[in-house]
Amino acid sequence: MFSGSIPALATPFRDETFDEDAYRRFIEWQIESGSSGLVPCGTTGESATLDNDEHHRVIAVCAEVAAGRVPVIAGAGSNDTQTALWHAKEAQIAGADALLLVAPYYNRPSQEGLLAHFSYLAERTELPIMLYNVPGRTVTDILPETVVELHRRFPEKILSIKDASGDLSRVVTQRMGAGPDFCQISGDDPLALAGYALGQKGCVSVTANVAPKLCADFHKAAGEGDFATARELNERLYPLHKAMFADASPAPAKYALSKLHDWFAPDVRLPIAPCSDAAKKVVDKAMELAGL
Template identity: 60%
Template structure:
């Protein structure tokens, strides 16, 4: 269902509100540059500091602007199970193709609680679900037995964005859930190894800034051109690293002001403009990648 380069889109803000015109132009650019699907309102989209109304509007604008050219996987996660369900209903009504649901954060549920969170959502909305496992942010891990149980019991739970950084999980999850379970990397820097072990693509931060190059990298992986993929990995790696040299999405938004002057760099607190050293690292990485 989903594969290739899938940017976790930034949300452009101007004077404290969502800049819809800039966002629409950004969606068009991403599609023209080869992105194979889009994720609005993920972590990189600053969903944590959006109102419910803003969140749902950004998803709807993304779906409208994409106009069926590529799938839209709407960020719908919350640590409140019922709020996550409301986001799913809104995304489905807007025409999104799937929901990206992060593990419940802050609450620290046990594995039964994690299972019941996703089961509750799958039982009440038939929008396909991509699980999102990012323990570095949520503390909570979606364990392989829980992933297996969910995939076996609910046909609408179709895949996972794995940002654990543990490449062994790709094999463990494939063996547990079968080859049709869609595994997408949540880490650009390890996407090469992730794909080699059975992944189908990446929900990418770097694709915000270098969509064509990241799409070419993913295409090389899918075609088994590992030498070509490795060459692109070497060009992109400094950028993968630099975009997390300060709190994300600060460095990503700074990078976008370098490659797309029409994109505002405004951030919402508590995220702040990246440090001097971070901006220097981004500048150098953009030069290495040939983007400036």
């Protein structure tokens, strides 16, 4: 379930509302292009600015359109444990295959608090769990010893981690502690190639929103150990990886998608601002280099 190119799907908006028709077309395009899984309501999906009804509807539409062809790993995290549990249960009802649970943000819980939070959710939910560590956004850092302990406590429930800490040494530490069956996924497109050498199995990707086939081909090559092809594709994609953060994400990704598809608007929600002219130039150049 957790491998290969897994886009953290951007959520299309039009006239300040969720554009369900565009989302359905977007998911079909992703599956047709070879994406191996889908993450609705992640960071790139602007989950922080979706209201609860929208959050659950986005997951439901994703699961309906995917229809079992690829796994749907639904963003269900929160800085409130009870809200995370509610999102998790709604995701299961909607047809999601797994949960992506981010570290609680703003509260700054201790490692003991993180153990209690994720244990509480694992005990009360049925779907497999992918932890999500992104300390640059949450401030809270799920340390490797906490990851290993959570997998030890729930070996058939807490099966994976999306790591966006930027610290590749953790892949080795967590592999040695949790074993090779614990599935480690990159949360940083530019580090995905190195991650494969250390034991990661794929990436929950921003760039795959814009270049799903290229990303799928890259991950296929890397996963099969064809590093010559993987390096070639990585260098073609690398400027695009960087361009996706030329402005506050997901504004650059949405701008790029609006260039590729007339049915995908570049609209973002405040406090994210539209892609700046300077960032647009960076994205344009990166798309040209990638052959998009």
